[in-house]
Amino acid sequence: xxxxxxxxxxxxxxxxxxxxxxxxxxxxxxxxxxxxxxxxxxxxxxxxxxxxxxxxxxxxxxxxxxxxxxxxxxxxxxxxxxxxxxxxxxxxxxxxxxxxxxxxxxxxxxxxxxxxxxxxxxxxxxxxxxxxxxxxxxxxxxxxxxxxxxxxxxxxxxxxxxxxxxxxxxxxxxxxxxxxxxxxxxxxxxxxxxxxxxxxxxxxxxxxxxxxxxxxxxxxxxxxxxxxxxxxxxxxxx
Numbered sequence: 001x002x003x004x005x006x007x008x009x010x011x012x013x014x015x016x017x018x019x020x021x022x023x024x025x026x027x028x029x030x031x032x033x034x035x036x037x038x039x040x041x042x043x044x045x046x047x048x049x050x051x052x053x054x055x056x057x058x059x060x061x062x063x064x065x066x067x068x069x070x071x072x073x074x075x076x077x078x079x080x081x082x083x084x085x086x087x088x089x090x091x092x093x094x095x096x097x098x099x100x101x102x103x104x105x106x107x108x109x110x111x112x113x114x115x116x117x118x119x120x121x122x123x124x125x126x127x128x129x130x131x132x133x134x135x136x137x138x139x140x141x142x143x144x145x146x147x148x149x150x151x152x153x154x155x156x157x158x159x160x161x162x163x164x165x166x167x168x169x170x171x172x173x174x175x176x177x178x179x180x181x182x183x184x185x186x187x188x189x190x191x192x193x194x195x196x197x198x199x200x201x202x203x204x205x206x207x208x209x210x211x212x213x214x215x216x217x218x219x220x221x222x223x224x225x226x227x228x229x230x231x232x233x234x235x236x237x238x
Contacts, residue, residue, distance in 0.1 A: 006030045116145045116156065123180045133190030137183055144179060161186075187228050212237050 003017065007029050010018045021029040120141050124134055144167070146157040158174035160167040167174035167182070174182075184191050212235045218226060229236075 003031055115154065116142050116147060119156075119176055120145070120179075123176050127180045127184060128192040130190055130192055133187070137187065137190060141179055141183060145176075186225065188234075189228055214238070 003020070006024075007013065007021065008027075010021060010029055013021070020031060022032040024030045117138065120138055121134070124137060124141075129137065144159045144161070144163055146159055148155055148157065156176075158167045158176065158179050159165065161182075167178065169175075169178045213229060215236055215238045218229060218236045221229065
């Protein structure tokens with residue numbers, strides 16, 4: 001409410017404003033400059049002047065500056081939202097990638113079982129493997145088959161007994177047949193009607209053929225292989 005310069009009575013004024021008036025001739029009251037709270041007004045005026053100088057230095061009016069600050073706040077909020085959406089999208093993408101990788105691994109395992117497992121099972125059957133031979137050799141020989149994609153095709157590579165290096169026969173990559181033949185030489189007791197010995201060469205003793213294996217070769221076998229070798233009747237020689 002604007003202050004009146006001169007009033008007939010103080011009764012109509014709020015209590016805090018009455019002290020701002022001084023009595024004058026005629027029984028009236030006039031607004032006294034001396035009674036005004038000049039310290040507060042002076043401080044407010046100085047602040048406004050300082051703000052105006054700052055606005056002029058920025059080349060903006062107060063309204064323009066407020067609009068600019070509001071725009072900056074809006075952009076900051078949008079930026080924060082975009083960052084949050086980006087992080088969410090990245091998390092979803094990573095989860096999808098993990099799921100896809102798990103599905104791919106499962107698919108490859110199923111494919112390997114269908115291709116390698118079935119091929120070895122048939123090869124063991126063709127070689128007259130015993131029921132025990134099927135049980136013991138199917139998984140063991142599958143581990144010696146590397147299945148890779150080359151030029152868009154699935155290619156099987158037979159590995160040596162160490163399970164790392166490719167197996168060669170006469171200088172050429174081994175086949176599934178070569179793998180089964182190697183198993184027959186290594187585990188003759190797991191095949192029916194085989195006269196193959198161990199890793200050594202058969203030596204004639206009269207009318208019989210004694211199956212022998214060198215000690216150094218025997219010592220390189222696993223405990224299971226050593227037991228199968230002894231069970232098959234192969235003699236160990238130094």
